[in-house]
Amino acid sequence: MTFTSNRLLARYADCIYWLGRYIERAENLARILDVNLHYSRDSRGNQNWRSIVQLFADEEQFDAVYDVASYGNVVQFYVLDRDNPSSIATCVLAAKQIARTLRPLISTEMWTHINILNNTVSTWTAEDIKPSELSRICTIVKQECQTHTGITEGTFFRDQSWHFNLIGRMLEREDQTTRLLDMKYHLLLPPDQTVGSAVDISQWNALLRSVAGYHAFRREHPRGMSPEAVAGFLLFNTSFPSSFAICIEEIDENLGRLRSRYGLRAGTGAMELLDETRAALDSHTPQSVVAFGLHQFADYLQRQLISVNTEIRRDFCGALPTETM
Amino acid sequence: MNDGDDLLSTYQRGHHWCEMFGGDSAAADHTAAVRQRLGHLSLSDLIRRAEIAERELYNLGITFTVYSERDVIDRILPFDVIPRLLSPGDWGVIDHGSRQRVTAMNMFLQDVYHDGKILKDGVVPAELVLGNEYYREQMRGVAVPHGAYVNICGVDLVRDHRGRFMVLEDNARTPSGVSYVVENRHMMQRTFPDLMDEIGIRPVSNYGQKLLEAVSELAPEHVADPQVVLLSPGVFNSAYFEHVFLAREMGVPLVEGSDLFVEDDKVWMRTTAGPAPVHAIYRRLDDAFLDPEAFNPDSLLGVPGLFGAYAKGNVGLANAVGTGCADDKAVYAYMPRIIRYYLDEEPILDNVETHICGEPEGLAYTLGHLAELVVKPVGESGGYGIVIGPRATAEELAEVRAKIKADPSNFISQPMIDLSVCPTLIDGMIEPRHVDLRPFVVTGKDSWVLPGGLTRVALRRGSLIVNSSQGGGSKDTWVLEA
Known part of the structure; x- marks a missing residue:
């Protein structure tokens, strides 16, 4: 080369x-x-x-x-x-x-x-x-x-541009996954329905299908459907292509490649944010996320992603920090 | 229609020179094999394949862009599937003639921007060059590598009823169309492999590499592995596809003005790893927009300081700045004399006979034969102000007569040329349509002519106007192996 x-x-x-x-x-x-x-x-x-x-x-x-x-x-x-x-x-x-x-x-x-x-x-x-x-x-x-x-x-x-493309795709996917999770918990469930009701179940079901995850979920959880199980699956599962854990790993890996293989010195801010986010993820379990408040947690993840986007675009692409997603 | 030579049997070329059948006295032997194969195709097969080709051009986005008030419309340049063939002998004339012309043009520019001998000797009127809107005073004394000002030249040729090639126009600024030459060939290879097999057609696919070689030769000498870029006005330019095509073929970044900056008279591009040096630029941007500090201050497309870096020899530009004073219509008329002056040779390719109204003989002839001639104002482009004598009314003739008398040096006149024709698929029929030819000459240390060229075809019956904006299309051009 x-x-x-x-x-x-x-x-x-x-x-x-x-x-x-x-x-x-x-x-x-x-x-x-x-x-x-x-x-x-x-x-x-x-x-x-x-x-x-x-x-x-x-x-x-x-x-x-x-x-x-x-x-x-x-x-x-x-x-x-x-x-x-x-x-x-x-x-x-x-x-x-x-x-x-x-x-x-x-x-x-x-x-x-x-x-x-x-x-x-x-x-x-x-x-x-x-x-x-x-x-x-x-x-x-x-x-x-x-x-x-x-x-x-x-x-x-597969030069630098390949990695930027993957980072973009993964960030968008994560944005959608956290959004769906947040919406389900915060907005979908009408006040008169209780967690675990028929409507509730059908909505979790829809959520999983929106991310093409219903069958994958069933492989891990053949029976039942609890909010903890679904949220845990979408956030922590390391085999499901739209899970937060996988996407954040991929973003991190591609950023690392850009730095190691192409000698790009930028991107430290984004890497730090990713480390921080991963640490937050590691400190939780599906149960603790639900107990902590799914909305708050999803909201935190969303804000982190927005910051990662800003960092990457400012560092590598010369974008002004005021530009948003 | 399904039998043998039926496909071309109803074709009537009229009294024109035909690229497939030759002229009244000369048959076109070099096309015999292709004619025979075309004859074996059925019309319905030809039509079907033409439709496939058209759809594919659209899907591939081999388009030029037309802007209306509301929409951005991608149009394909209509493509006619019946090729235009050139014999090795004809190509030899075009090849030598185009290179001779470009060589003389470069010597002319070198002279004009240094000693101005040709002007002092009165061969070309000084005011015609120095007063030309494309003459750039800033270029005076600037050294251009290898004296190669015109690195990419499109020489527009027409062929008269006797089969003789003549130069109609030179394009020495930013000529376009070469992408169609290569893409048309690819299209023919996909849709008509049976027509091409073992015919012996000279390839056109190495244009990008030849161009890169020539542009690299413009980089500062001490740079071993020069970074070349292609500078485009951007996606909104109607020739954007061609810019993309060329950047890819050359394997260089396609940049816009905002991707470059100049510091200490050196040019840099903004990359993900920070600034990277740029050594030679194939620019598809007119002089006026190149550098707001040197030329049009309102230009947002260019790079401030670029001309300074260029004048210091820190970056090469193809084409050089200021070549427009050599391809102007008035200077065109002097090209045969320019060739004789510098090379002491007769022009291999003639101009279309041109009468310079700024000279007494030319003026007298023009005024005496106004109704037979095509009168062109020298300062206009895009066909504006042209009066075609045989098709003009008495009032129009009187009007142009008055204009010529008032300002003779602003006009030239030429006889009306009967352009050659080529069989063309029109609404399910094969009919003769007029064509021209634009070969591309690439010049760094040496000149090279792409064996092929853009054959433009006037799709309207009887029309002599091949421009894409006026119903023109294109054909694949086959230069046959010797």
Whole structure:
């Protein structure tokens, strides 16, 4: 490897990091919408679409445009609405625009695939998000995002940019996992329902399915479903791809590679934060987290992730500290 | 239609020179094998494969970008699947002729920005060069490595009804289109392998490496392993795809102005590991935007201080600053004389016969034959202000006559050229359409011509305008092995 081929433009590092985040975000969103359609019904068979708006803390933005959190409005907002910076259409478009900037860096296959995915998504209309169609298009988004990940795994040159891409993807995944956990505990459970009730169980069930973790959970816990077991699984399990423990490990490992293999001196702030977070995680058990307050704990993890994001982008990409996720 | 030579049997080339069938007196023997193979394809197969190719170009994002008020639209350059073939003999003329032209152009620029001998000798009017809007006074006395000012040149050629190649225009600033040359070839290899097998087509895929070699030769001499970058105005530029393409083919970072900075007259790029030195830049940014300190102060695309680093010889630029005074329409008219002046040779490729209205003979001829000629203002580009005599009204002719008389040196005139044609798939039929050719000349220490070039085709019947903005498409161009 020659000296010059080690270099990566700071701007590219930022872009490839965000490419990882946007694709992961689109996939998670599709999963959440799909699961909500199928599994998250209350005892009367109603779905709580408002909870999705709450999950992403988008109430203010949503309420400014839509009058009620109906199926149609919420799905419109999260699938097609280009004014929503986190809708599937916006994420996919953003990924495409970033990929366009990154074309000199990413493989032709990665670019072609994202370009086609965006061409597909941009043709969708209200017809495509009817209840009868939603699951179909969510499946398309999930599968295409996974295809992207597969193409990346198989074709993307593994220099610095590979590590930035993984860090972005893992941070986004963690953000979604903690958000889901937080929402479930804090918001989903109506006051008149008690922990362990039928509704409660079906919601934990939906939560696990939103992160493609239901079957994995069952392998570890063939019977029963307690808040402690689910929270513990999502936070501490070292085999489940969306668990907090795994993702934080991967971020740490990739940051370490950037420093050891490429001699980058930046990133100490992010590494310290990760150490701190891991120590907090190590000091807890599933039971103590629930006793301590799942919301408080998830909130703490979220804040740590935001700081890690800020540190990485400021250190490597020259981003100003005021820029947020 | 499914039998043998039916595919081309209804094709009527008219009285034009045809790239596939030759002219009235000369058959095109070099295309015989390809004609025969095309004949064995059915029209429906040809149409089907053309559709596949078109879709693939779109999916690959081999596009140029068009901006409307609301949308960003990616368009593909329409691609015609019937190739344009060039015989080894014809290519020899183009190859030698283009290199000769670029050599003379570089000597001209070297002279103009140093001693100005050619101007003192009155071969080219001094005011034409020194008063040119693309002339850069800042370049006076600046040493350019190997005297290579024009490192990438696109020479626009047309072919008349007798099959003779002529230069219509020089592009010595930031010529584009080479990405289509390479991508069109890849597309043909995927969709028509049966047409190409064992025909003996000279490859075009090493363009990036040749370009990198030439640009590396512009780096300061003491640098052993120069860092080359490609400087682009960014994703919003309509030629962004080409910038990406070239950066990848060269294996160099594609940077924007904000990725670079200048300190102590040296150029650096911002990387994840901190600043890294840059030694040579292939810039796809016009002079005016290159450095707000030296040129247009409002430019946000460039790099402050870049020109200072360049003038000190700390960074190479391709093309050099100030080459625009050599590819201007008025200077074009003097190219045959410029070639004779520096090289003491006859031009291998002729200009289209050009009458310089700034000279008494040219003026008299132009005014005497206005209705037959194409009149071009020299300071305009993009086809503005051109009056095509045979298609103009009496009022338009009178108007341009008055303009020429008022300011003769602002005009040149040329006869109307009957461009050659090539069989082209149009709405499910094969029809003749006019084509031109832009070969690319790459110059560092030496000059090299990519064996191929961009064949642009005017897709509208009878149209002579091949520009992509006006309904032009492109074809793969096959230079046959000798």
